């Protein structure tokens with residue numbers, strides 16, 4: 001029986017298969033693995049409305065104290081990302097960039113003084129967004145669907161720790177594909193369900209967190225989703241060194 005304001009996902013969002021086996025259970029949620037394509041996903045699927053209510057306290061927290069996360073190492077990490085991404089684009093043109101879920105603006109900040117990037121971002125979480133704006137970054141409230149972005153607009157879409165949260169993964173990847181120019185790229189990072197840390201931690205894996213985390217991707221299933229959305233080439237898709245994440249760079 002479904003939880004209130006939830007439905008049961010009968011079909012695998014990746015391959016449409018109907019056979020799945022239990023993977024984990026947490027807080028009343030069943031997380032299952034598709035027996036056809038190995039994609040791991042939340043079977044008790046919250047309505048978009050329920051998810052909005054679930055996130056409301058983090059979008060508009062009580063009080064006004066916001067303590068930015070991370071420090072110097074994080075700054076270096078994002079600078080390394082932006083340098084690596086820039087190396088994939090022709091040197092003579094600006095890289096028009098859109099970041100989904102820009103949060104406190106660490107990625108936007110890493111490209112702010114780089115003349116090769118022309119970047120903006122969106123998020124719903126008000127306190128991090130206000131902090132990003134105070135850093136002089138082009139960060140607005142909203143999401144990819146609400147901004148009225150025309151087809152073929154951006155050279156780069158960035159989604160860091162975002163896609164595991166979105167209500168409809170196929171639809172969001174479709175939107176990302178739509179707003180990218182031909183030859184444009186998606187750079188995304190999500191937790192990796194097949195990383196050894198996830199296996200060792202079992203039930204106490206820190207990214208096992210429905211309904212916030214709904215889609216449990218691996219390098220294999222993430223690559224399949226991106227290909228299904230229409231991307232023609234995957235330039236990079238792997239665990240990022242020692243970190244328990246999948247990092248992908250895919251070309252339209």
Ligand SMILES: [Zn+2]
Nearest residue numbers: 012015034037
């Ligand atoms: Zn499947």
